[in-house]
Amino acid sequence: MSSGGEIEADFVVVGCGVAGLRVAIELGSAGARVLVLAKSSLTDSATEWAQGGIAAALSDDDEVSLHVEDTLRAGDGLCDPAAVHVLVEEGPKYILELIEWGTQFDRAGSKLAFTREAAHSRSRVLHAHGDSTGKEIARALLAKARTLSGILLRPHAVTTELLTAGGCVTGLRFLDENSKELMDVTARAVTLATGGLGQVYPETTNPAVATGDGMAIAYESGAVLSDLEFIQFHPTALAVKGAPRFLLSEALRGEGAVLRNADLERFMKKHSEAGELAPRDVVSRAIVAEMQRTRSDFVYLDLTHLKDEYVRKRFPGIFATCQSYGVDITSDLVPVRPAAHYVMGGVRTDLEGRTSLPGLYAAGETACTGVHGANRLASNSLLEGLVFGARAGQAIIKDCKFSSRKKPKWPASRAAVEKPGAKKSAAPANPPSAEAQQLQKVRAIVWKDAGIIRNGRDLKEGLDALAALEPAQSAEPSRSARELRHIWQLAQLIVRSALAREESRGGHYRGDFPFRDDEKFRKHSLVTRGATVTFR
Ligand code: SIN
Numbered sequence: 001m002s003s004g005g006e007i008e009a010d011f012v013v014v015g016c017g018v019a020g021l022r023v024a025i026e027l028g029s030a031g032a033r034v035l036v037l038a039k040s041s042l043t044d045s046a047t048e049w050a051q052g053g054i055a056a057a058l059s060d061d062d063e064v065s066l067h068v069e070d071t072l073r074a075g076d077g078l079c080d081p082a083a084v085h086v087l088v089e090e091g092p093k094y095i096l097e098l099i100e101w102g103t104q105f106d107r108a109g110s111k112l113a114f115t116r117e118a119a120h121s122r123s124r125v126l127h128a129h130g131d132s133t134g135k136e137i138a139r140a141l142l143a144k145a146r147t148l149s150g151i152l153l154r155p156h157a158v159t160t161e162l163l164t165a166g167g168c169v170t171g172l173r174f175l176d177e178n179s180k181e182l183m184d185v186t187a188r189a190v191t192l193a194t195g196g197l198g199q200v201y202p203e204t205t206n207p208a209v210a211t212g213d214g215m216a217i218a219y220e221s222g223a224v225l226s227d228l229e230f231i232q233f234h235p236t237a238l239a240v241k242g243a244p245r246f247l248l249s250e251a252l253r254g255e256g257a258v259l260r261n262a263d264l265e266r267f268m269k270k271h272s273e274a275g276e277l278a279p280r281d282v283v284s285r286a287i288v289a290e291m292q293r294t295r296s297d298f299v300y301l302d303l304t305h306l307k308d309e310y311v312r313k314r315f316p317g318i319f320a321t322c323q324s325y326g327v328d329i330t331s332d333l334v335p336v337r338p339a340a341h342y343v344m345g346g347v348r349t350d351l352e353g354r355t356s357l358p359g360l361y362a363a364g365e366t367a368c369t370g371v372h373g374a375n376r377l378a379s380n381s382l383l384e385g386l387v388f389g390a391r392a393g394q395a396i397i398k399d400c401k402f403s404s405r406k407k408p409k410w411p412a413s414r415a416a417v418e419k420p421g422a423k424k425s426a427a428p429a430n431p432p433s434a435e436a437q438q439l440q441k442v443r444a445i446v447w448k449d450a451g452i453i454r455n456g457r458d459l460k461e462g463l464d465a466l467a468a469l470e471p472a473q474s475a476e477p478s479r480s481a482r483e484l485r486h487i488w489q490l491a492q493l494i495v496r497s498a499l500a501r502e503e504s505r506g507g508h509y510r511g512d513f514p515f516r517d518d519e520k521f522r523k524h525s526l527v528t529r530g531a532t533v534t535f536r
Contacts (some may be wrong), residue, residue, distance in 0.1 A: 003499035004181025008303070009035040010150075010405075011396060012172060012187040016212060017045035018385035020193035020365025021141040022094075023353075026195075028148035031404025035159040036145070037174055037186060039194070039479065040209050042418070043138065044429040046195040046365065047382065049134045049207055050134025051317065052117055052248040053125035056091045059114045062122040064088050071380060074279055076121045076371020076506035078227075083371035086351055087380065087387050094386045095126065103140040104128055111369040116254040116278045117378035123254075125379045128321040131249055131317045150408030152416050157183075158479045159213060162190060162221045162360065169221070175477050175498020187445055188400045190360050191392055192218055192347060193385075196365040200487050200494065201340035201451075202443040205237050205247040214366035216486035219493070219529055221470035224356040227345030228490070230495035230507045232376055234341035234453050235259075235283035238334065239298035245339040248318060250303055250378050253277060255314065260333065261297035281375055281507050284338040284452050291337065300333035303418040330527050332494065338452060342381060344372040344507060345497070353392025354399070356528075363392045364442060370524060374506020389458075405442050431480035435471070439484050442469055446491045450498050455512040466492050482524070492498065497525045500533040 013024045016038035027034045038044065057067040059413070067088045072079050078336055099105065105126045106113045114123040124225030128136035145151045156177035163171040163184065171186040198206025236259075237245035253259075253276040261267050271286035272278035278286075284432060287299050303311055308330040312319050315329070322329045346368040351360040364385040396402070410417075431439060449462025471488055474481040502516035504510050523535035 001092050002321060002394050004176055004179060007035060008187045009187045010402065011035070011191070012037065013191045013193060013365070014172070014184050015045070015195060015364070016042050016153065017047035017193065017364060018137055018141060018368070019194050019389040020191070021138070021145055022389030023193060023361075023363055023393045023396075024151050024388050024398055025141065025145055025148065026390050027396060028145065028151040028408070030396075030397045030402060030406050031150060032402060033150045033405065033410060034152070035187070036151060036153045037159060038153070038155045038534035039158050039213065040140065040156065042153055042155050044207060044209050045138065046206055046210055047134040047138045049386065050382055051131040051247055052251040053115065053133045053379045054095065054137070054382040055117075055120065055377065056095050056383060057088065057124055057392070058095065058112060058114050058126070059122065059124055066121055067124060070379045071371075072373070077518060078370070078505065078515065078524070079371065079373030080370030081161045083351055084367040086391070087371050087384060090387050094390055095383075098137060098140060098386065100341055101140050101144045103137055106130065108309065116277070116344045117250045118253065118274070118283070119279045125251065125254070127251065128258050129316070130229065131251065131315045134382060136220050146414070150405070152414055152417055153465060159217060160202065160482060161478050162217055164221060167358065169357050169360070170484040173480070175433050177479060185279050188402070189361055189396045191353065191361040191396070192366050193363045193389065194366050197487075197490050198340045198342075199316040199483075200490050201442065201445055202440070202447050203245050203337075203339040204232050205245055205339050205341045208271050209485050211480070212485040212490040213486050214362060216345055216489045218355060218357070218360065218362065219489065221360070222529055223360060224348040224526055224528050225346065225493060226526050227497070228493045228527070229501050229525060230342055230344035230374050231494065232342040232344065232507045233284040233338040234281055235280055235287055235338050236301050236336040237339035238322065238325065238327070239337040240325045240327060240335060245270060246297065246321055247341070248279075248334065248336055249315070249431035252303060252315065252318070257301050257308055257469070258483045259283070260300045260378075261290040262294040262299065263356055264300070274494055278358045279375060280378070282395050285509060288452055291352060298335040298337045300343050301336045302333050303329055304331060304333070342373060342376055344368070345378055351388075351391065351414075352395035353388060354395060361392045361396060363389045364463045366403050369461050373507060381521065399411050431484065435480055435484050438471060439487060440468065442488050442491050446494060450495045452509065454498050454508070454510050456499065456502075459495055462495045463492065463499065466495065491529055497527060500525060500535070
């Protein structure tokens with residue numbers, strides 16, 4: 001592998017979703033030279049896939065205190081209240097800023113339109129183009145980033161490791177997938193905003209890029225990770241043979257869709273007073289129970305009683321995608337089952353994105369501020385990326401005592417770096433077959449042993465099975481080899497954390513410890529390289 005040389009930036013941000021872009025905009029606005037790396041194309045992120053929306057107490061009948069209450073309740077006793085207050089109180093300000101930057105949220109007349117999602121006591125979820133909220137937010141953020149001359153966006157750049165000196169992070173190394181060269185970047189701070197780790201599971205609503213890179217890279221360098229046992233399974237992913245587990249937004253249930261089992265009976269009221277709008281973990285477990293009872297691989301989401309025209313207009317993306325898999329959501333019952341959707345844990349940070357390693361920051365799903373506790377309230381994640389991304393940017397400027405460059409420009413123009421004609425495909429890296437087989441084995445273990453319902457015996461078995469699957473260190477760094485390693489590493493951390501937490505809470509359910517145990521476990525799990533899982 002040839003070395004492509006060195007790049008000097010003021011700051012480097014890994015990830016091009018809502019959190020990464022918001023950090024970069026904060027830094028770029030302060031006159032810094034910011035390198036933003038995306039592993040795939042600039043529009044290949046979980047943000048782009050976010051359908052339902054972004055929650056904020058902005059409607060006439062809503063109050064910040066109610067959004068705080070709902071977030072704390074969803075978090076099942078484990079949210080950091082200070083983080084929740086920051087998210088909910090600062091959220092509206094950053095959403096209004098997004099609107100100023102050109103984000104087109106849907107409106108009812110001249111007023112913003114709000115929808116309802118599970119566990120929200122008010123309709124407070126903003127959406128765009130019906131069900132393409134993340135795409136619209138990413139579009140506006142990318143356009144804003146492009147107005148700042150100091151921001152250089154570099155796609156197809158696979159971060160392979162952090163560079164450190166004397167215990168501080170001083171930059172990173174990445175593989176340029178176009179030239180196949182390794183590049184070293186020196187910077188005063190690195191921010192990891194690579195999204196989540198849904199690809200650790202074989203059934204996930206996440207895009208192929210969601211392989212937990214930021215978490216794994218931080219862990220390898222000695223950073224503290226937290227709460228990795230808390231995985232949120234979305235109850236309604238499309239369950240059609242041969243199709244990916246495409247998300248069927250909770251907003252569908254918010255607008256009246258209902259769940260039916262294989263015998264076509266509604267079942268949610270048996271499991272929760274809140275019916276279809278119960279918290280996601282409750283709905284997911286209810287679906288698993290019904291699937292088991294009726295010996296079926298799926299249940300149905302039923303929208304057939306809603307007006308066709310309304311459904312097509314309100315959910316154009318979902319309608320079109322399902323249709324491409326042969327399902328007409330206005331007239332067919334839609335087969336669905338739960339899939340891994342979001343990780344509440346991640347790289348432990350304070351409320352300004354600082355990790356346990358000087359010079360290293362994290363934001364968005366990659367980070368764990370404690371804001372989601374044991375279970376994230378629907379549509380709080382785009383908001384998290386926005387609020388905590390901006391705060392991380394502000395903290396970096398402050399911590400590094402950065403003073404503005406007069407004309408923050410890069411030697412090469414952005415157009416040259418983004419290279420028209422260079423790799424554009426958003427397709428996942430195509431791993432060689434031995435790697436692909438290993439990946440499949442790792443994923444199958446995590447699904448079976450650390451899925452929706454867990455127990456100590458399976459978790460121990462899973463841990464042993466994973467230990468035997470350590471990927472060989474490849475001589476030539478490649479995206480697929482890195483991703484396999486990251487998935488394997490995070491699989492073990494999820495299983496270890498789930499084994500250590502002998503209770504059930506939020507997204508973590510243990511059949512052998514089915515109750516919440518506040519005395520022992522109203523604490524966050526913490527893990528670092530070479531150490532056992534502890535709670536604090
Ligand atoms: C959804 O639209 O159901 C997903 C929104 C979220 O995960 O917050």
